[in-house]
Each structure stands twice: as C-alpha cells, then as structure tokens.
Amino acid sequence: MTAPLQPGERPSLRSLAPVPLLTAVLAALAVAGAVARTPQAQRLPLALGAGAGALLLCAAVAVATRSVLTARITRRRLDAVTADTGRLLQDRIRQSAEFDQERVRLTEELTRERARHAAELAQERARSAAALGEERARQAAEHAAVAERARQAEQERAAAIAATANAAGRMQALATGMLADLRAMEERHEDEDVLADLLHLDHRTAQAGRIADSVAVLAGARSGRRWARPIGMESILRGAMGRISGYRRVRVHSACEAAVAGHAAEGVMHALAELLDNAANFSPPTAEVHVYVEEVPAGVIVSVEDSGLVMGDVQMRRAERAVSGDVGGLGGLTGTRLGLAVVGRLARKYGLKVSYRPSARGGTGVLMLVPQDILVPEQPVEPAPAASAPALPEPPSGRPVEGAEWSTGEQPASRPQGAPHWPWFEGTSHDTAHDDEQWPGGDGSGSGSGTALVPYGEEWPVSYGSSSLVPAETHHAPATPDHGPLPRHDSSGRDTDPLPDGLPQRRRGRALAEAEQERARARADEEPPRPAVVSLDDPLARAARFSSFQRAVRGSLSDLGSAPAEDTATPATPEPAPDPTRTSRPHPEGNATS
Amino acid sequence: MSRPGRDDSPDRLYTLTQGRARSAPDSPFDLVTLVVAECDPVPGMQSEHVTILRAAQRPVAVVELAAELRLPVGITKILLSDLLAAGRVSARHPRKAAVIDPDVLEQVLVGLRNL
Secondary structure, eight states, rough: OOOOGGGGGGHHHHHHHHHHHHHHHHHHHHHHHHHHOHHHHHHHHHHHHHHHHHHHHHHHHHHHHHHHHHHHHHHHHHHHHHHHHHHHHHHHHHOOOOOOOHHHHHHHHHHHHHHHHHHHHHHHHHHHHHHHHHHHHHHHHHHHHHHHHHHHHHHHHHHHHHHHHHHHHHHHHHHHHHHHHHHHHHHHOOOOHHHHHHHHHHHHHHHHHHHHHHHHTTTTTOOOOOOOOOOOHHHHHHHHHTTTTTTEEEEOOOOOOOOOOHHHHHHHHHHHHHHHHHHTTTSSSSSSEEEEEEEEEEEEEEEEOOOSOOOOOHHHHHHHHHHOOEEEEEEEEOOSOHHHHHHHHHHHTOEEEEEEOOOOTSSSSEEEEEEEEEEEEEEOOOOOTHHHHHHHHOOOOSSOOOOHHHHHHOOGGGGSSSSTTTTTTHHHHHHHHHHHHTTTTOSSSSTHHHHHHHHHHHOOOSSOOOGSSGGGGGGGGGSSTOOOOOOHHHHTTTTOOTTTTTOOOOOOTHHHHHHHHHHHHHHHHTOOOOOSSSSHHHHHHHHHHHHHHHHHHHGGGGGHHHHHHHHHOOSSOOOOOHHHHHHHHHHHHHHHOO | OOOOTOOOOOHHOOOTTOOOOOOOOTTTOOTOOEEEEEEOOOSSSSSHHHHHHHHSSSOOEHHHHHHHOOOOOHHHHHHHHHHTTTSSSEEEEEHHHHHHOOHHHHHHHHHHHHH
8 A cells, every 4th residue: 555645755846847957957057158169151050959868868868857856855765664563562562461460460450359258258158057057056045946836735625625524524414413412312301491592503503504504515525414315495494594593584385295316415405594684684683584496397496585775786796706616716705795605505416506686676686597406206195184094005013003003992903003093193104114215224213323324424434533423312212212202202113023033122222121021012913923024104193193192191001001002003914015116125134033 | 512413304393383382381282192184284394384274174193293293292293283383284182081080091901911
C-alpha cells in the first residue's frame, strides 16, 4: 500500500528550479559566446544546434535534480518509519512485561483470596455444624422432655381415669348394696315414720348412685348394674324418676307394654334420669315435667317436656351435639354440666337417639328414641283373670297349694290347679316365669345367691373386699319363717327334693333349718319326688302369699301354720303332662334329682 | 352389706307413691281389711293399681295384696288409699266374731295339733 504523500515528501518547484535555471543561463552564455566568435555564415546553424543542446542539457539537469531531491525525501521517510517501528516494538515489549506482571499479581491475589474464603467457609461451616449439633441436641433433649411429659401425662390420665372408674364402680356397688339394704329394711319395718325415713334415705342413695353412675360412664367404665331380665317401660321410667331429686314433679303418661333388654336397661334408665333431671332442674320448682311414651316402628319414643326455660338455637345445637355422642373424649366437659355428656355416651353405646325441640308447653322437649334392637318385643301379657286358667297351661305342679282351702273352703281335688280361685296369681306368676325364661339355670329363688349374683358379679370387676364373703343369708334373712312377710324370699328353693336317702339337702345360701322344713313338707305331701320339669312359679307364689298372710294374721301360730296347711292342701289331681317348653329348658336341679 | 338380688326391681318404693310414706290419717286399711275392686283396670294405669284391681275382684285382705305386689304393707296401704279415693275399690273389715272367740281358737289349735 502506498502511503499518501505528505506535502514535504514531493520536491517542491522552488527547490527544484535553481539548478536548471543556472544551467540554462550558463548554456545560453556559452551558446551566445560560441555564436559570436563564429563567422557570420555559420552562425545560424551553430546557434540552432547549440541552442538545442543547451535545452537538452537543461532538461537533463532538471530531471537529475528532481531525482536527487526525491531520493533524499524518501530516505528521510524511511528513517522515520524505521524509528517508529523500533519504538513500537519497544512499547510492545514493555506492555507485555507489564501484562505478565499484572497477571502474576492477580493470580496471587486470587489464590490468596480463595484460600481466605475457603478458610472462612470452613470456619463458618464448623461453627454452623457446632450450632446445629447444639441445637439438635437441645431439641432432642426438649423433645425427650416433652415426650416424657406427654407420656407421664398420659400415664397419669390413664391412672386417674382408672382410679376414677374404680372408685365410681365401688361407689356404685356401695349404692346398689345400700339400696338393696334399704329395700330390705323397708320391707321389715312396719312403722310409717321409719318407713318415711327409709324412703328418704333410699331417695338420697339413689341420687348418689346416679352420680356414681355418671362418673363411671364418663370414665369409660361399665355403667351401673346389669339386670337379668327385661325391664318394662314403666319400671324404666320409675327407675329414672327415682334417681332425680324432683321426681314428684314428673308425670308419666305411658301405656307402653314394651320392655328394654336387661343389658341395656340400666343405660336407658340412666340416660332418661339425666334428661329428667335436666328438665326438672331447668323448669320452675312448681312446674311439672311430663313424660310421654309412644311406640313407633323404630322403637319406643320417650318424650320429656318441661315448661321451663326455652333453649336458644345455639344452646339447642350445643345440647344436640353433646347428646349425639359424637364428641369423644372428656375435653368438652365443663365441670358442672355432666348430664348431657353422660347422655351422649350412653346414646352412642346403646344406639339411643336424642333430639331437642321447643316444647308446646313453653319449655324444652327432648325426644329419646329407644331403638328396636334393645327392646324386647312384648312383655308377657298379663292374662285376663277369667281366661287365665285355660290360657296358661302353666304350672300344673304337684306342689301343695297352701291356703287354697282356707280361702274358699273348697276341696282342692275339685279343681284342677286352683287358678280360678286365685285369678290374680297369674299376675305374679308371670314375673317369676319371666325370670325363669331369662335365667334357665336359675332356681327361681331370691336366695339362690349363686345364680342370682352372676350378673352382678359380671358387672363389677372391682373387688368387693370382704363384702363378697358375706353370706347371702344376711340379705335373704326374711326367707326364714320368723321374719316379716317377704314372699319371694320365702319361696326360695321349694323345689328341693330330698335326696333318695332322705337326708335334707342344703343349698348354697340357705339355712339348714329351711332345708329341714322342706323335707318335712315333702313327707307331708306323701308323694314321690316330682319331676323337675314342673314349673315352680304358681305354687311358690301361692305358698309365699299364704305363709306371709299367716304370719301377719296369727303371728304366734306361725310355727303351726305350715304343717296343717300342707296337710289339707295335698292336691288330688294327677300330675299333668309337663309343658314341652319347660322340658326343653335345661334345669340343673331337675337334672340332679330326676 | 347385702347384694342386690336377681329379681330386684329398679322401681324405688317412693316412686310408686309419689314420695308419700304415710297413708292418710283416716285410712280405713289395716292388715286384714278386705278389699274389693269396683271396676276393671283401664289402660295407662299404674301397674300396681292394675294388679290390685285384678286381685281384688274377690274380697282379699290388704296383707294378701301386699304379698301379691311384693311390697311393704305401708306402701300397699297408700296405693289402696289412692284407689279408694278414686272410688275404684271399696274396703270393709272382716267379721270379728269368728276370730275373737277364744274357744273356737282353742278348738282350732287342738284340731291342728291332732292332725
């Protein structure tokens, strides 16, 4: 590439002109001298030739001058370029050295920085790890402490609940036993003042028993005692009423014949008692609480209506939730209001359905549906008196009917079983017969403590201490003849047949004297031992009734009462065919004697 | 402490009588008063009343009714008082001559001993 010419790089006209001009002048002078010395004749050609030569010389001198000048300029530029190149080279070397130096410096710095960072990182990591470990240890310790506390709390809770359940169970047992005691005393004491006091105590004890039942239900224990037979609706309602303080204000309107199965009766009774208690407590002290019982296809509806406070929507929803039994646990308890929670528990356990609604009486109405599956369809109907004898082929028993003769003066032989003369016996016999149906193994006696206490024993897993060792005679003392009229006790174990060798057989829980009496009576019968399939119900009830009457009427003659009565009452009727329903039933005593 | 028997009833006695433990002062009932029903039981009646009315279709003594009901005599008397007040039963005392004569009693005693 050709570098552009600088102005100084081309020979200027001024520097170029002097030499050719000088040459031209000299040549002109030389030509002019030569021409002047030459003759005239030759002058012209010479002048022309010399002139041409001079011109050529001038041109050559001009060209040479210009070349010299150009060469000089070019050499000068070359020198300048060479110098520039050297300078540039020097610069480059210098810069490269600086670069190297800088790079080394940066590298060192980088290394140093990296090391510093690494150290810092390691330090930080160690510190974090230490902190983490510490935190983890702390949290682990905390967790362990919390877990321990939770475990301890759980343990304490379980222990407390178990202790509560146990205590409640004992209280229930005490209350139940006390109620039985009181009942026995009520039977024993004729004095009305004493009876009034006993009834008062009875009422108080029943209320205490309900509270113990509530605690037991909340503690998850089994509720109350378990009844061995279905309990009629009337008794359920009365049992519930008997456990609240304001039972006098409760009016029952019921014609319901259904009965609640024995295992659920206590729960239903308890739930009803709580509902009644609520209704009685939250209505004015003078207002009555009305209870209606209605049978529906789904079961039996018990409606409790008070005329007290009207519950608001919120209250009613809360109450419905409480009694629905959906809220598990004891967290929702408020301390003073246990009743609804108890109802909820019981409702869930037995499938009861409880609902609230405003009552037409101005207060609150509670509906409780007792489901069909804990109902016993129909209580054995008490037959009409006239139709009782044919309708119930019951009991044709060879058992002497004491007192039948006394009552009517009629020969026992002239009537089949004496039933028409004592039509109302069927009324009681149904109770006992019902008992036997429920407890085929039972001996039909109140004093057969072995069988009688089975359900009770099942019900109470708690130990009774010494109470379990108390002989049953204490409770069934009236069974001996010198006590007050207690028909069902008196009738105990009459079915005992003497052993073949004639020795009296004493049954558990019964005095030997009674067994002896049995034997004497059996002899008086002059009859072979009856087959065991014969029902005991009717004769037992009759014997009980008569002996109690005798004792009451002619107290001092009671020791004579039994023998003559038995003599006169020897039935002449042949032994009727045993009822197939009774033969099919296992009867341990019958098997032992027949 | 005694244990509850198998055939106990959940009814407490005070619930049968609405809490009363005493019969009215003018109550005509004693142990041997004879009671006769004046009407048939009606549905919805207390079951004890039904039992009494059924049992008393022929004259029957108070103590017999008590045994029938398995209730203390005092309670039975209160129930009977209620029925009497409602006019459902009537009461009369047995003739006393038959019981009072000591000769008859003695003869009966001798006769019984000879059996």
